[in-house]
Amino acid sequence: MQNSSYCKNSLDWGRPNVAVISKQSQEPGQSSAAPDALESVGPASAAEAVKQIHSRPNVAILIILGGIVALILGIGVSVTFGARDIRFEEVWLAVFQYNPDLTDHQVIQELRLPRVLGCVLVGSSFAVAGAILQGMMRNPLADSGLLGLNSGAGFALAVCFAFFPGMSYSYLVLVCFIGAALSAMFVFALGSIAKGGLTPIRLVLAGAALSALLTALSEGIALHFRIGQDLAFWYAGGVAGTRWFHLKVMFPWILAAIAGAIVLSRSITLLSLGEDVAKGLGLRSGFTKFMGTVIVIVLAGSAVSAVGAVSFVGLLVPHFARKLVGVDYRWIIPTSAVLGAVLVVLADLAARTVRPGFETPIGALIALIGVPFFLYLANKERREL
């Protein structure tokens, strides 16, 4: 085995063969016995396929590190600026030596800090969910709205506003999450029980149809009870209501889901080459899709329920990340997580400073900033997905 590929290698001194050899020398067990070698055709050629995909790991590492620095700076600035004028030393003390008797410290600890951390969580959740979906579906239109998540949350919200007015914020968040998760599961189940199994196109269509249905029902409820404007405001995205309590509930789930996404990222790269190719390379595509969907439900569901549909983040950031680091999802997913968090933190900062005292909906702001940017990216050169 070693010999033959060495011969081939000397005849044709190309990079892919080097990659195969280095792969085999790393895992010596695979190249020894004949049956093992047969089995190793799958993973080895898969690795080759991934190698040939255009990606830029060094750029990615740079962007992730730079993004984290920018994120920390952004958090600092965001905590310092606000309607109430607080000096930076005071902010520092409030964070690291909290004194509950001072109003300034309370503002920082109870209002601004949870808010900005909420932005971080929500931003990376939407971005990673969008990246996973775009890779799995091979559709540049894909974002978390696609699985019916946004409309499910919106419908749950409309029902709550119409029939249980005055419900507390914490319950609203919970109900929204249940609405989002149920509708996404319904879409996934519908896509799976059909003959021929779960195909991206079927999932997309089922999601679009269910979304249209739920949106229509919410619209009907909103028109009948005249609550459309309230709904629109909530739906347009607001992080103002985030408290430590929500963060404590959301944090472990989102962290686990993002970790899961990174573990899954190699399979997602294979899926993004197309279902047949992925299967040919030995991927259990059904399992990958199921896990991907679960991760998306957890991420986007909790984010939607916490702040409303800031879905443009999920659409924009993965495209941007792909442009920067290439089409390997092992790099796209972490890059998206960092960039998504930076984007939402900055957008929230802008939303509070554009017109002090008046909350501009963050979703609208992100779309307004993001659109020109997105247009620029989409038109610059040939796209690759």
Add this chain to the structure above:
Amino acid sequence: MGEYIRLKSPEELAKRKRNIIVLFILSAAIILAFMASMNTGFIRLTPLDLVRTLFGEGTAQQNLILYEFRLPRIVISILIGAGLALSGCVLQSISRNALADAGIIGINSGAGFMILMYVAFFPTITAASAFVLPVLAWVGGGVAALLVFAMSYRRHRGLSSNRLILNGIALNSGISAATIVITLRISPDQYQFVATWMAGSIWGKDWKFVWALLPFICILLPYVYLKSQTVNVLSLGDSLAKNLGAAVSREQLLLLGAAVGLAGSCVAVSGSIGFVGLIAPHLAKRLVGQRYQILLPTTVLTGSLLVLVADTLGRWVFQPSEIPTGIVVAVIGAPYFLYLLVRSKG
């Protein structure tokens, strides 16, 4: 896809027969829905009265109800359904994206934005607005679609469908963000008006609107049908279509123009009934398959039937108040679509 290259086999003949039956059933259903719709409203007419009035022997009251109130609205429903469904079908085929419809190139949001601007800056809704609004909606939708075109067109490479969709999404998100910002500043009554419009309630109920809509439909519908072989080829993808000898970017532009004309004029009259354009082509595809010569007429009939039934139900369920047609379309169309999706294979 290569069906039209092979010679006709018995199965193919059977399939053709089946397709004709499907078309026939759809037409019959439209006629039935037409009768039912004529009979829906505050004053009921028996089928006999209906036939008598249609043949010019009704009382003055019956004539008034049928010819001035119900008939224009029914005709408009049918025309809108046909126009929106056909434009959706063409757009899905050209962009090769199953999620495309007139909404994707900004027509609905552009039109909605113009309506919102009008309502926000000219707060009194007068009688004149009955005619100003459709014109504004047409302009808004047209400008949005033109912008998306202009951004997606490259001189030497023509129109890229992928870029078209991405630009469309971007423009839509931008417009809807602007819409939300303005929405939060208008009064609840104004909001209610705009929301009803956006949910797709048939706005024009007058013969004037029929005459305004008819030329678009009468010219563009046959035009697209005559192009069905081209649509077939284009749906194979740009490079394959080029190899088959199609003038890809010219044909794409012409067909897109036709789709925009159809959808824009429909949205102007009807408000944004979004779901028809998305769902009717898919329903038709599940009924008769991929061949555009048969798919296009089936799509047109499916769309008309859907809007007509939805409008009738919307007027009937909560009499005397009305449910916007767009909502009813989604509520009846989506479950049926999901059912078909689950049943079909591959």
